[in-house]
Amino acid sequence: xxxxxxxxxxxxxxxxxxxxxxxxxxxxxxxxxxxxxxxxxxxxxxxxxxxxxxxxxxxxxxxxxxxxxxxxxxxxxxxxxxxxxxxxxxxxxxxxxxxxxxxxxxxxxxxxxxxxxxxxxxxxxxxxxxxxxxxxxxxxxxxxxxxxxxxxxxxxxxxxxxxxxxxxxxxxxxxxxxxxxxxxxxxxxxxxxxxxxxxxxxxxxxxxxxxxxxxxxxxxxxxxxxxxxxxxxxxxx
Amino acid sequence: xxxxxxxxxxxxxxxxxxxxxxxxxxxxxxxxxxxxxxxxxxxxxxxxxxxxxxxxxxxxxxxxxxxxxxxxxxxxxxxxxxxxxxxxxxxxxxxxxxxxxxxxxxxxxxxxxxxxxxxxxxxxxxxxxxxxxxxxxxxxxxxxxxxxxxxxxxxxxxxxxxxxxxxxxxxxxxxxxxxxxxxxxxxxxxxxxxxxxxxxxxxxxxxxxxxxxxxxxxxxxxxxxxxxxxxxxxxxxxxxxxxxxxxxxxxxxxxxxxxxxxxxxxxxxxxxxxxxxxxxxxxxx
Numbered sequence: 001x002x003x004x005x006x007x008x009x010x011x012x013x014x015x016x017x018x019x020x021x022x023x024x025x026x027x028x029x030x031x032x033x034x035x036x037x038x039x040x041x042x043x044x045x046x047x048x049x050x051x052x053x054x055x056x057x058x059x060x061x062x063x064x065x066x067x068x069x070x071x072x073x074x075x076x077x078x079x080x081x082x083x084x085x086x087x088x089x090x091x092x093x094x095x096x097x098x099x100x101x102x103x104x105x106x107x108x109x110x111x112x113x114x115x116x117x118x119x120x121x122x123x124x125x126x127x128x129x130x131x132x133x134x135x136x137x138x139x140x141x142x143x144x145x146x147x148x149x150x151x152x153x154x155x156x157x158x159x160x161x162x163x164x165x166x167x168x169x170x171x172x173x174x175x176x177x178x179x180x181x182x183x184x185x186x187x188x189x190x191x192x193x194x195x196x197x198x199x200x201x202x203x204x205x206x207x208x209x210x211x212x213x214x215x216x217x218x219x220x221x222x223x224x225x226x227x228x229x230x231x232x233x234x235x236x237x
Numbered sequence: 238x239x240x241x242x243x244x245x246x247x248x249x250x251x252x253x254x255x256x257x258x259x260x261x262x263x264x265x266x267x268x269x270x271x272x273x274x275x276x277x278x279x280x281x282x283x284x285x286x287x288x289x290x291x292x293x294x295x296x297x298x299x300x301x302x303x304x305x306x307x308x309x310x311x312x313x314x315x316x317x318x319x320x321x322x323x324x325x326x327x328x329x330x331x332x333x334x335x336x337x338x339x340x341x342x343x344x345x346x347x348x349x350x351x352x353x354x355x356x357x358x359x360x361x362x363x364x365x366x367x368x369x370x371x372x373x374x375x376x377x378x379x380x381x382x383x384x385x386x387x388x389x390x391x392x393x394x395x396x397x398x399x400x401x402x403x404x405x406x407x408x409x410x411x412x413x414x415x416x417x418x419x420x421x422x423x424x425x426x427x428x429x430x431x432x433x434x435x436x437x438x439x440x441x442x443x444x445x446x447x448x449x450x451x452x453x454x455x456x457x458x459x460x461x462x463x464x465x466x467x468x469x470x471x472x473x474x475x476x477x478x479x480x481x482x483x484x485x486x487x488x489x490x491x492x493x494x495x496x497x498x499x500x501x502x503x504x505x506x507x508x509x510x511x512x513x514x515x516x517x518x519x520x521x522x
Contacts, residue, residue, distance in 0.1 A: 010246035012305070012347050016313060017254030020339075023317050024257045030325035107327045116375065122404055176372060179328070186326040 046231040052222035054088035127151040160212035168192030289359040309345030365431035422463035462498035
């Protein structure tokens, strides 16, 4: 059978195979390449030592890890380029701040949400509410950031957590939403950076939660307000 | 060479197009999730599926005269879109799921309905190579971990070992063991379900009942095998210490799990065959 006869016999597969070659090329062409992230910032240097009345504490309060597995298994990768954990104190109370920044997020390398990593470390989530964290001045001129108030418990430890997750230019409310945002931006050729901004406080009783959330909100307001511009652009958009 | 010559040009060309799409995918997967614990079964499923398809090529016959099926083009477009979005945006679930969809479409286009009747099983089989969506994993893993921990506690305390449980943390003697995500057995369940279907397809029992019962019972079997594995890891740690439990014996327990599960599976199949034979005998008498 010569080449011509062979090709004629393969007539039925002409269009499908042509389209498949085109599909392979298109997938390469649509792979996002435009890096939208900031030039590298040094979180540890940029996060202020005081936020309002809150002062950095040297002590070592046990912070819930940012790792989603909780079992020390690194196979899902450490997705972050930079993390920062710091404890601030005022009037005998402590706020734990955790930041996790990823320059180029991908579907399998994206910010872990506290809703996932707290239970992974044995916490039970007692309460979770999507809120607008008020008073936070954003780069767009808007005020207030869509975030979450969460109450988590691990045996005797009760923790009020306030956080937001920024995926590129938007604040996302779930892992699925973040994934869809990545695809939406990616199809236009752009990569997205991402950050988790989390502040938490230990409390003794669930009844104290509303007051704790209010304090955490005010702390986060102060953090953004007093952040140098480079850091502010990482925290909010 | 003779085997290759016997392949119809239309199949060969369609297959070449498919390779253009999926060689980059496989290359990417082999460097990422395929080398992880959780999705290590992906390439195994792929190889078994390819073998199943290859072993059926004799039954394909000349297909140029068969009309393409009506669903082939819509399916092709769907698979093509899934691939382009999945591959370019790195959504591996779409990327891999596009393979069975496109394969089904190509079979419909080139081989028509008779081609599909010959090749449907290997195509459906490939669904097991698709990574689970994270939403699904998150929803299933936690309850499975709890159930495994609970069963291991029951088993070991029944055997008289000093064991206590708090959530997914097991205390065995002086040691604390965390039942990790990987221990939930989701991956094992899927691998075993795939291997079980593969086995059933090889044995080719005519009995629908036997096939359905087998396919369903694979779930409790893999759960049991997984409980045995975690219990054995606990005992290894209890007698030989932490190092042993985390070292090479960890991998060994994994192997044992598969042997236990496959043993149970074959035993069950044998039993089912006996029951059916007995019933057939009764019916005849």
